[in-house]
Amino acid sequence: MLHIEKWKVIFIILFCVWGFAYASPNVMSESFLAKMPSWLPSKTVNLGLDLQGGSHILLEADIDFMINERLEAMQDTARTEMRKESIGYTNLSVKKDGISFKLRDVAKDKDAAYKIVRQLEEKAEVNFTDEGVVEVLLTEAGVNDISAKVLGQSIEIVRRRVDETGTKEPIIQRQGQKRIVVQLPGIDDPEGIKRIIGKTAKMSFHLVDSDITGKSVSLTSQLLPMREDKAQRINVKKRVIISGDMLVDAQATFQDGAPVVSFKFNAIGAKKFCDTTRDNVDKPFAIVLDNEVISAPVIRDAICGGSGIISGRFDVKEANDLALLLRAGALPAPLNVVEERTVGPTLGSDSVVASKNAAIISLILVFAFMIVSYKLLGVFASIALVINMVLIFALLSVLTATLTLPGIAGIILTIGMAVDANVLIYERIKEEIKSGKTMLAAIDSGYKMSLSSIIDANITTLIVALILFSFGTGPVKGFAVTMTIGVVTSVFSAIMLTRLFVVTYLRHKRPTHLSI
Amino acid sequence: MKSSSQKQDANFHIDFMKFHKLFLCLSGLMMITAIVLLFTKGLNMGIDFTGGMLLEIKMTAQQESTSLADTRIKLDTLSAGKPTIQEFGDGSIMIKIPGKEMNQAQQKSLSDEVKKLLGEGVEFRRVEYVGPQVGKELVIVGIKAFVYSLIGIMAYIWFRFEWQFGFTSVFSLAHDVCATILFMILTGFEFDLTSIAAVLLVAGYSINDTVVVFDRVRELLRKYRKMDLAELLNLSVNQTLSRTIKTSLTTVMALIALLIFGAEVIKSFTYIMLIGIFIGTYSSIFIAAPMLIYMNIKRE
Numbered sequence: 001m002l003h004i005e006k007w008k009v010i011f012i013i014l015f016c017v018w019g020f021a022y023a024s025p026n027v028m029s030e031s032f033l034a035k036m037p038s039w040l041p042s043k044t045v046n047l048g049l050d051l052q053g054g055s056h057i058l059l060e061a062d063i064d065f066m067i068n069e070r071l072e073a074m075q076d077t078a079r080t081e082m083r084k085e086s087i088g089y090t091n092l093s094v095k096k097d098g099i100s101f102k103l104r105d106v107a108k109d110k111d112a113a114y115k116i117v118r119q120l121e122e123k124a125e126v127n128f129t130d131e132g133v134v135e136v137l138l139t140e141a142g143v144n145d146i147s148a149k150v151l152g153q154s155i156e157i158v159r160r161r162v163d164e165t166g167t168k169e170p171i172i173q174r175q176g177q178k179r180i181v182v183q184l185p186g187i188d189d190p191e192g193i194k195r196i197i198g199k200t201a202k203m204s205f206h207l208v209d210s211d212i213t214g215k216s217v218s219l220t221s222q223l224l225p226m227r228e229d230k231a232q233r234i235n236v237k238k239r240v241i242i243s244g245d246m247l248v249d250a251q252a253t254f255q256d257g258a259p260v261v262s263f264k265f266n267a268i269g270a271k272k273f274c275d276t277t278r279d280n281v282d283k284p285f286a287i288v289l290d291n292e293v294i295s296a297p298v299i300r301d302a303i304c305g306g307s308g309i310i311s312g313r314f315d316v317k318e319a320n321d322l323a324l325l326l327r328a329g330a331l332p333a334p335l336n337v338v339e340e341r342t343v344g345p346t347l348g349s350d351s352v353v354a355s356k357n358a359a360i361i362s363l364i365l366v367f368a369f370m371i372v373s374y375k376l377l378g379v380f381a382s383i384a385l386v387i388n389m390v391l392i393f394a395l396l397s398v399l400t401a402t403l404t405l406p407g408i409a410g411i412i413l414t415i416g417m418a419v420d421a422n423v424l425i426y427e428r429i430k431e432e433i434k435s436g437k438t439m440l441a442a443i444d445s446g447y448k449m450s451l452s453s454i455i456d457a458n459i460t461t462l463i464v465a466l467i468l469f470s471f472g473t474g475p476v477k478g479f480a481v482t483m484t485i486g487v488v489t490s491v492f493s494a495i496m497l498t499r500l501f502v503v504t505y506l507r508h509k510r511p512t513h514l515s516i
Numbered sequence: 517m518k519s520s521s522q523k524q525d526a527n528f529h530i531d532f533m534k535f536h537k538l539f540l541c542l543s544g545l546m547m548i549t550a551i552v553l554l555f556t557k558g559l560n561m562g563i564d565f566t567g568g569m570l571l572e573i574k575m576t577a578q579q580e581s582t583s584l585a586d587t588r589i590k591l592d593t594l595s596a597g598k599p600t601i602q603e604f605g606d607g608s609i610m611i612k613i614p615g616k617e618m619n620q621a622q623q624k625s626l627s628d629e630v631k632k633l634l635g636e637g638v639e640f641r642r643v644e645y646v647g648p649q650v651g652k653e654l655v656i657v658g659i660k661a662f663v664y665s666l667i668g669i670m671a672y673i674w675f676r677f678e679w680q681f682g683f684t685s686v687f688s689l690a691h692d693v694c695a696t697i698l699f700m701i702l703t704g705f706e707f708d709l710t711s712i713a714a715v716l717l718v719a720g721y722s723i724n725d726t727v728v729v730f731d732r733v734r735e736l737l738r739k740y741r742k743m744d745l746a747e748l749l750n751l752s753v754n755q756t757l758s759r760t761i762k763t764s765l766t767t768v769m770a771l772i773a774l775l776i777f778g779a780e781v782i783k784s785f786t787y788i789m790l791i792g793i794f795i796g797t798y799s800s801i802f803i804a805a806p807m808l809i810y811m812n813i814k815r816e
Contacts, residue, residue: 342642
């Protein structure tokens with residue numbers, strides 16, 4: 001009647017041993033773990049950013065900006081091509097997700113125009129009306145292509161920038177169509193990192209339109225503000241002489257005691273810079289970063305050494321940032337911070353200590369309660385609860401799940417709720433004894449009759465936990481993980497482990513009476 | 517079986533069904549109040565949902581000696597708008613500025629400003645910024661998690677019991693959710709993502725309790741085919757009562773340990789759970805079980 005099959009006993013014991021083995025790295029020091037042979041379990045529970053301190057930053061790429069850039073390029077190509085073919089048109093303009101214009105002579109130019117617009121963009125849809133209005137609209141696939149490309153490049157650049165700052169084990173991932181998650185464990189200066197990762201950092205060298213601080217702005221030049229004094233503006237020629245991607249290295253150094261950024265060109269850049277400076281001696285040129293003029297020195301001599309210096313009244317930090325940004329490359333589109341959650345290292349470690357204490361106190365309270373209520377069976381339940389905790393940590397370690405602060409709350413809650421299954425069984429045993437059954441029969445039917453309640457009750461909790469897992473982010477997800485694992489291990493420890501204890505006890509001691 | 521032997525089946529002999537009409541009415545009123553207040557007074561939404569910025573700072577001993585009122589006055593001059601300020605016991609305060617889209621420069625200048633107002637020694641323990649767009653998305657995520665959980669639970673109960681039980685348990689779930697929300701409205705606790713997790717757990721705990729009672733009802737329905745339904749429900753509740761109380765007690769013990777010794781950040785989560793345990797226990801006994809009287813349960 002109170003028989004447990006051999007294979008079940010072996011499974012229970014093996015699972016517990018496995019649990020202890022895989023939970024144990026969590027209480028060992030790192031140096032000890034490093035010395036152990038590699039085949040032994042060495043994974044430990046990952047602490048979430050809220051426990052070890054760090055930053056979670058959600059960035060959103062300005063995809064519209066990129067689409068607009070693409071559309072403007074399409075508009076430019078269309079204009080040049082139609083001029084070449086001498087096609088008459090009016091109202092050429094960029095609109096939402098496309099460009100449009102009107103043909104002056106529909107009958108004559110229709111076919112030629114169609115040929116041109118067809119070649120503008122593969123993933124676009126072309127509409128002609130009878131009145132000669134032509135629309136070229138990016139298809140959804142076309143828009144997705146652009147955003148996928150932008151996001152891919154942005155992630156690469158952000159990764160390079162974060163790596164340059166020396167942050168350990170950053171996580172940089174794509175989320176959805178236009179967002180990037182950046183997780184930086186244990187950093188002290190989240191503001192500094194945010195300053196670096198969001199910047200587009202598009203640098204270019206231009207000649208300055210010599211009409212100086214212009215009133216007249218022509219098609220070929222534009223007014224750009226100076227970095228340190230936004231009110232002062234310089235008329236910069238639109239044509240890019242050298243762009244940031246022609247730089248191969250950049251370092252922050254000092255010149256005459258002031259922080260500057262020194263850089264080297266690649267071969268093409270060096271040649272171009274040499275030619276341009278030779279042809280424009282005594283004229284100013286502008287170094288532009290993200291539509292601001294960093295400096296506009298006058299060219300004294302041809303510069304053909306393939307390297308140069310940017311001096312723009314930086315402080316040390318700014319010079320370092322700029323050098324880093326130039327090394328890592330420019331972002332294709334601006335990235336905006338849409339969500340940030342940063343926890344300082346002291347708050348994190350305070351939380352860990354507080355949670356440990358809370359867990360230990362609640363374990364002690366629950367032990368005391370169970371032993372007072374159920375005596376020996378309460379002792380069994382308490383031992384099972386400890387093993388339950390061990391199993392939770394083993395599973396968390398093996399699954400490399402992240403333990404967050406709400407996750408710890410989940411574990412503590414499990415302490416309280418895990419004994420529920422035991423309570424159900426023990427209360428049932430009490431009832432059965434009262435109704436006149438023998439001790440053995442009561443114990444047997446206690447386990448049998450409460451099984452369906454235990455399963456039902458735990459499955460409903462599991463449903464909530466799984467749904468929280470699929471919807472939750474960060475800390476809430478961590479909570480769902482520990483709840484899910486907690487439910488599974490509690491059921492195991494209540495209906496298998498304590499049962500094994502009880503059966504073993506009954507077999508070996510052969511008591512005639514169970515005080516409960 | 518004779519009724520004398522039935523009485524011996526339980527440790528308790530409390531007539532829970534006697535005043536069931538009164539309890540059902542009171543709970544109905546409570547639910548209506550909760551819904552009305554939800555739409556009039558509303559919850560104290562955290563920045564997770566409104567968007568905004570939150571700074572938790574710890575001040576040096578010297579700064580701490582200036583009174584909170586002074587700190588408040590200083591912080592009221594923040595250019596981003598008047599913040600809500602909350603003080604924790606250990607010399608740290610939380611500054612909350614809801615519902616503003618800020619670019620990086622503004623976020624940065626805000627923390628600089630706080631430093632300037634309170635002095636350089638402040639330590640930033642926690643910084644959270646949620647953009648308004650993300651806030652809106654999180655509201656939707658929260659509602660979805662909520663609705664799907666309720667549907668999931670209902671479907672499971674439906675699958676395991678007859679529909680009458682499924683309907684009743686969902687009603688008592690709705691009751692628990694309303695009661696928890698009423699508690700949050702009246703106390704002004706902040707409602708954020710973690711609160712949703714807490715409310716859902718309350719729902720999970722409560723259904724747990726209800727299922728245990730229902731399981732017993734089902735068992736007794738098979739055993740005593742002729743017993744009066746109200747009497748049978750009473751017996752089910754009484755028989756499971758000591759389990760209900762003991763499980764509530766162990767859970768409450770764990771939560772109290774968490775409340776007293778646990779981290780500050782999850783205090784509100786713990787409060788909600790704690791109050792939820794009582795609500796859930798109440799509803800399985802006084803709402804879910806008596807409602808079955810009206811549910812026209814099939815008895816062979």
